[in-house]
Structure formats: C-alpha cells, structure tokens
Amino acid sequence: MTDLPTRVDIQEEGPREGFQIEPGPIPTADKIALIDALSATGLRRIQVASFVNPKLVPGWADAEAVVAGFTPRAGVEYHGLWFSPSGLQRALAFRDRLTIFGSITVSASEAFSRQNLNRDHAGQLEAMRKHVAAHQAAGVPVTRVSVQAAFGCNFSGDVPAARVVSVLAEALALAEETGCTIERASIADSMGWATPLRVERVIGAVRERWPALKLVLHLHDTRGLGIACALSGLRMGVSTFDAAVAGVGGCPFAAHPGAAGNIATEELVFLCEEMGIETGVKLEPLLEAATLAERIFGRRLPSAMIRGGGLDRHRVHAAA
Amino acid sequence: MTDLPTRVDIQEEGPREGFQIEPGPIPTADKIALIDALSATGLRRIQVASFVNPKLVPGWADAEAVVAGFTPRAGVEYHGLWFSPSGLQRALAFRDRLTIFGSITVSASEAFSRQNLNRDHAGQLEAMRKHVAAHQAAGVPVTRVSVQAAFGCNFSGDVPAARVVSVLAEALALAEETGCTIERASIADSMGWATPLRVERVIGAVRERWPALKLVLHLHDTRGLGIACALSGLRMGVSTFDAAVAGVGGCPFAAHPGAAGNIATEELVFLCEEMGIETGVKLEPLLEAATLAERIFGRRLPSAMIRGGGLDRHRVHAAA
Incomplete structure (x- = not known):
C-alpha cells in the first residue's frame, strides 16, 4: 500500500x-x-x-x-x-x-503509425525531427515525448514491453540530439489493450531503464479495465494521468466502432481521494x-x- | 504478480x-x-x-x-x-x-439491516436461527454466510473492517451452533462503497482471522471502481466472484437512484483471462x-x- x-x-x-x-x-x-x-x-x-x-x-x-x-x-x-x-x-x-510546448510522438506499433500518423516508424522519426525544428524556430520548447499503442494494437496485435522501451529510447535520443529537455513521457494505451499486468510490465520496463523520467499514463476504457489499469499505474509509481470528464472521447483512427473515451476524471479523482x-x-x-x-x-x-x-x-x- | x-x-x-x-x-x-x-x-x-x-x-x-x-x-x-x-x-x-442450499445473511451496518432486512442486527441473528432451522427441517444444507454492506453504507457511512470481522464471527458461530458446514463466505459491497484499499483492508482482516475460509466477493460498480476492486480481491487471494452479465442489476433497497449493477461478467472474464x-x-x-x-x-x-x-x-x- x-x-x-x-x-x-x-x-x-x-x-x-x-x-x-x-x-x-x-x-x-x-x-x-x-x-x-x-x-x-x-x-x-x-x-x-x-x-x-x-x-x-x-x-x-x-x-x-x-x-x-x-x-x-x-x-x-x-x-x-x-x-x-x-x-x-x-x-x-x-x-x-x-x-x-511541443511533443515528440512515436508509436510502438508500426501499423498504428501508418494508420494514425500516416507514416512508417522511420518516417515518423524523420517527421519528428522537422517537427522539433519547427518548434524551436518558433521559440517553443519541446518538453514531452509520447508513445502511442504502448499496450497493443488493433492492426498488429500485442506489443512487447521491449518494443515500448526501444521506441521511447529513439524518441529520447532524438530529443537529446536536438537539445530538447524532456519533462514527461506519456505512455498511451491508444486502443484499449492495457490490462493491469501489462501496465506493470510496460511501466516496470520503462522505469527500470529511466528511473527518474516522469511518466504520464493515457488510458482508454474500451474494455472496462481503465481504472484498474490506473491503479496498477499508481502502484508502479506513475503520478500523472490523462483523463476525460464523464469518460468522453475516443480515437477516430482506431478503426473500432467501440473505441471508448479516456478513463473518467471523476472516477480517477474518486479512486485517488478515497485512497x-x-x-x-x-x-x-x-x-x-x-x-x-x-x-x-x-x-x-x-x-x-x-x-x-x-x-x-x-x-x-x-x-x- | x-x-x-x-x-x-x-x-x-x-x-x-x-x-x-x-x-x-x-x-x-x-x-x-x-x-x-x-x-x-x-x-x-x-x-x-x-x-x-x-x-x-x-x-x-x-x-x-x-x-x-x-x-x-x-x-x-x-x-x-x-x-x-x-x-x-x-x-x-x-x-x-x-x-x-441456504445462506446465513447478516449486515455489517445496522442501519442497512433495518432497511434491507427489516430487522436490527440482533433481530437478524434471531431470524437467521429460525431460517437455519427451517432449512434443516426441509433437509436443505446451509453452506454459505453472507455479510452485506461490508465496505460502507448509504445510511450509516463508513464500515470498519473490524465490524465485518465481528458480524462474520457471529454468523459463523451461529452456523457452528446449529451444525452447519460453511463452504463459502460472501463479502458484499451492497452499496458501492468499496475501493481497492478498502478491499485489501477488509479481505486482509477476514483472511487473517480465517485463513482457510473460502471467500466470495460481491461488488457493485456504482462508482466505476468495481473491476479495480475485483483486482484487489484477486491479489488478496479471493478466487470466487459474483458478477452479472452486461453489468445489470442493483439493489432496490439501497435508497439510491444511482445504484448500479454488479461488475460485468465479461469484464471480469476479460480481466482474468488476459492476465x-x-x-x-x-x-x-x-x-x-x-x-x-x-x-x-x-x-x-x-x-x-x-x-x-x-x-x-x-x-x-x-x-x-
């Protein structure tokens, strides 16, 4: 506890x-x-x-x-x-x-990258290099990285934790090369594949590699496990969460009519405050x-x- | 894990x-x-x-x-x-x-006992004695005990774990006196007060007192934490759960228009099988x-x- x-x-x-x-x-x-x-x-x-x-x-x-x-x-x-x-x-x-502020966004699933970002993984990294340059030219700091499809993908299936670590490493390397100071890394369950054990495995692997990196968990409640996954995130030391009032939202590019919203903010607040x-x-x-x-x-x-x-x-x- | x-x-x-x-x-x-x-x-x-x-x-x-x-x-x-x-x-x-089979039902909240069972706690124990006798007279074994309102009560507020232990002890004593062999004890969140930490505290206290007693967790998803509470139950060694297909149900006597159904069976199955x-x-x-x-x-x-x-x-x- x-x-x-x-x-x-x-x-x-x-x-x-x-x-x-x-x-x-x-x-x-x-x-x-x-x-x-x-x-x-x-x-x-x-x-x-x-x-x-x-x-x-x-x-x-x-x-x-x-x-x-x-x-x-x-x-x-x-x-x-x-x-x-x-x-x-x-x-x-x-x-x-x-x-x-700007974000460097990558996908742990190449197939989702093509669907949602319109580029393969290499193309996305190249695009992010230009994206960072555009921000820097405008005097806007790039302080976030975000890994989409970190727990699984409707187009390519299960995503291993090692894959999340490797794409996050590439995004962080790009940030370092381009002189960005990253404050937070967002780990996103873009299509509702997270389970409590998958959260433990992925967050555990990420924290083992980067113990001081502040993590954000972005969860969709597509299959009813959203708050249980948030609890696993809390237990793994995650202290920043995305959430949506009333549980609204959903990814228009997930190719899934049941694509659900984020975890409901009021349920996350209730979970936390009551604990x-x-x-x-x-x-x-x-x-x-x-x-x-x-x-x-x-x-x-x-x-x-x-x-x-x-x-x-x-x-x-x-x-x- | x-x-x-x-x-x-x-x-x-x-x-x-x-x-x-x-x-x-x-x-x-x-x-x-x-x-x-x-x-x-x-x-x-x-x-x-x-x-x-x-x-x-x-x-x-x-x-x-x-x-x-x-x-x-x-x-x-x-x-x-x-x-x-x-x-x-x-x-x-x-x-x-x-x-x-028969069940001995008690409530950890005296106020909920009066509302839902129409008797105070002492009256309920007396009624259960007659209830057991009626089952035994019909040749029906009484094999369950059930503690309602085990995590909190809309009428009386928070319920301490020690209270759950004491009413369960009374129910088990009644079973022993009357010669019943109890196979399972159900711990019920009748009004949706459970949180993952409350589940850990209550189930922990019960298991510490009766390590060999097989427990059933009955959870209502009134506030969106049902599956997270089930996960805590699993971690505490509970291996039997009540659930309702599609999350239907709700207690008609909870005096609460938002009284929700049980945890959805398909979400519990998904949680378990994916883990x-x-x-x-x-x-x-x-x-x-x-x-x-x-x-x-x-x-x-x-x-x-x-x-x-x-x-x-x-x-x-x-x-x-």
Whole structure:
C-alpha cells in the first residue's frame, strides 16, 4: 500500500478528446461552457482544443473561437494539440491563453503509425525531427515525448514491453540530439489493450531503464479495465494521468466502432481521494461538469460516477 | 504478480439481479432466453431466479415459470434466492433443476439491516436461527454466510473492517451452533462503497482471522471502481466472484437512484483471462449473451466490453 504516490496530477483531456469524436455539430458556446466548468474544479491542466485539419476532424473546426472564448482561471494551464507546422502557428496566436510546448510522438506499433500518423516508424522519426525544428524556430520548447499503442494494437496485435522501451529510447535520443529537455513521457494505451499486468510490465520496463523520467499514463476504457489499469499505474509509481470528464472521447483512427473515451476524471479523482491520494480536484463541482457534459453530448456518457455520486454526501447524512 | 490465483470461479447473478430491478415487465420467454444463453458460455453457477414477495419485487412474480422453462445444461449449477420459509418452499418445488442450499445473511451496518432486512442486527441473528432451522427441517444444507454492506453504507457511512470481522464471527458461530458446514463466505459491497484499499483492508482482516475460509466477493460498480476492486480481491487471494452479465442489476433497497449493477461478467472474464487466470468461460458467447441482455433490457447497459469486444479477434486479424 505504501508505494502509492501521495499526490497525483490529472491532465483533463475531455474537451479535446470529446469534441473530436462526437458527430455533432456541438455549439461553440457549449464547448466553452464545459471548459469554464472544468476550470472551477481544481484541475490544473486542461487540454481545450485541437488545431488539426477540420476536414479530418470537423468537431474542431471552431478551435480558434473556443480558445478565444473561454475564461482563463489563475493557476490553471490550458493546452492545445497539433501535429503540423500550421497547427503550431494556429496555437501560437493564443500565446496569452495557452501554455505552449511541443511533443515528440512515436508509436510502438508500426501499423498504428501508418494508420494514425500516416507514416512508417522511420518516417515518423524523420517527421519528428522537422517537427522539433519547427518548434524551436518558433521559440517553443519541446518538453514531452509520447508513445502511442504502448499496450497493443488493433492492426498488429500485442506489443512487447521491449518494443515500448526501444521506441521511447529513439524518441529520447532524438530529443537529446536536438537539445530538447524532456519533462514527461506519456505512455498511451491508444486502443484499449492495457490490462493491469501489462501496465506493470510496460511501466516496470520503462522505469527500470529511466528511473527518474516522469511518466504520464493515457488510458482508454474500451474494455472496462481503465481504472484498474490506473491503479496498477499508481502502484508502479506513475503520478500523472490523462483523463476525460464523464469518460468522453475516443480515437477516430482506431478503426473500432467501440473505441471508448479516456478513463473518467471523476472516477480517477474518486479512486485517488478515497485512497488518501491528493488530486487537488473537488469532486462535487467535477460531477457538475460531468453532468453538463452529458447534457451537451445529449446521450448517456460512460462514467458510473455521474449516477453514483460521491460518498461524502452519505457520510454527512449519516453523521447528522 | 505471483500471488494471483490460477483459476477463478464466477457466480453469474445477472438474471436474478437484473430482472429484480428493471421496471419491466420483461416477458418470461426473454428471461429464459438469457439464462439459456448464459448456460452456453462455460459459466458453472447461474443464479436464475428470486423467490421473493412479488408485491415487493414484481420483476420476479414469474419465478416459477422461469425456473420451469430454462433448459438445464450438464455441469452447470442453477441457484435461486429466497429469504423466507415460503420462498424456500417455492424453491424446493424445483429440486430437480436447482442446486438448493441456504445462506446465513447478516449486515455489517445496522442501519442497512433495518432497511434491507427489516430487522436490527440482533433481530437478524434471531431470524437467521429460525431460517437455519427451517432449512434443516426441509433437509436443505446451509453452506454459505453472507455479510452485506461490508465496505460502507448509504445510511450509516463508513464500515470498519473490524465490524465485518465481528458480524462474520457471529454468523459463523451461529452456523457452528446449529451444525452447519460453511463452504463459502460472501463479502458484499451492497452499496458501492468499496475501493481497492478498502478491499485489501477488509479481505486482509477476514483472511487473517480465517485463513482457510473460502471467500466470495460481491461488488457493485456504482462508482466505476468495481473491476479495480475485483483486482484487489484477486491479489488478496479471493478466487470466487459474483458478477452479472452486461453489468445489470442493483439493489432496490439501497435508497439510491444511482445504484448500479454488479461488475460485468465479461469484464471480469476479460480481466482474468488476459492476465492468465483461467475462468472456464468463453468470452465470445458471453458477449453474445450480453448483447442479448441489452436487447431484452431495451437500453444501453453499463458494460464497456459489449462495445469494446475481445482482443482475440484483433490478434487473429493481425496474424493473418
């Protein structure tokens, strides 16, 4: 029990993940309302928009209007996502509202790299070299690496931990060559293949190789094991997690109609807080944001916590 | 990793749990079809009906017709549930189709005992003494004890592990006095208060006191932690779990509109099989049964696996 972290950082990805996959169109004002609701929960990092090709991801055609429209709150970092130089330029127009940093993204599955990134692995490394140069030319630090498909792939099957270590090593070598200081490495279960034991094996292998590297776990709850996998991540010393309010989201390129959202932020907060791990997030306003998300998306969202609610309300009642 | 069991027994409670809480009415033929579908999955224990007061639980007014109607399969035990002598008599009419045994049920929360069992704790122990006598008079062995509200209570708040140990001790003492041989003790999270650490604490305390007692964990996924709690149970050496196909069910007496079903059988099977723990259950026919349940219930059910599907189909595709 004692190897659990005492504090966990949660990176809220609900707006970016959620609005990218909904058939929509969802009004810009609703997207802004959800971001503002999330800003009031104690979350300190919120990914608010995706600067991607609106022909490929029509849900983010209004990225500029959303980023211009939300009300920034002191102490909260707002992030964007982009993959191209033009996306970076679009983000840079909001230097005053967004915390802007670059990421080196690789895939542990060559097949997923071709599907999701449109390049084979060697091509992706070459593209990342140019990507880093574009960021550096714009004065933007590259501080993250991200390994996609780290636990398995719908196109190529199981992914060995050694493969995650080798592609991460290549990404970190590229970062070092190009003078980037990497602050965090994200290990992503892009297609919902993680199990608790796979998390232990992959995170264990990565931490053995790079004990001081700060890891982020990005989990999709495609098969109901998301929170159990997060627990394994916690036990392995991971202290930063991506999550999405109400469990929204899903990868549009996973070739899978059941592609599910990230683990639900409120379930992760509940897991942590009830086990004595501080998140800085207040559950009740977060549940209000999740309820708002359900209203905006217009359908029942995956999070059980939306209906289950927190325990403190029962404790207060019981103590009365 | 190595303290995980090599084999897990799953007790399917979907029919009993699910049909008790749906507003319905659900046609008897649909209930029978779901039981028959579950019989073909490799599950070896299925709770098929509840012989309770149809005024309180109208969804089980047709218990006799359901039990008379399903097609028993060799190697599968079919169970019923009852709380009164008249319920026992109704079950006994099906000695040829049901495996009939009695349970001593107590609650770790006095408040939940009053709500769910209609008696305080002392009254419940007295009632259980008569309950055992009624079973023995009918020649039915009493082989289980069950502790409800073992992790917390909507009416009285947190439940200490020591309280679970003390009520279980009383139930086991009653069993011994009355000459019952207890084969399994069920520890039930009746209202969705379990967290992975609470499971470790409660199961740890119980196993320390009774190292040889075979435990069953009964978990409701009210707040999204059900499978993570099951994982903690596995790590603590629990090798029998209740689960419900598609995650159906919920306690009608929990005074909670968000009362959720059991953990989904297919998510538990997936968790176990992908970690190398044998369940004897075949995932694909189980997913078909879950899809049938969703059709019968006429709404989107909680299980993510219904949409996510298994991994073997992707592995086959990847290997082709």
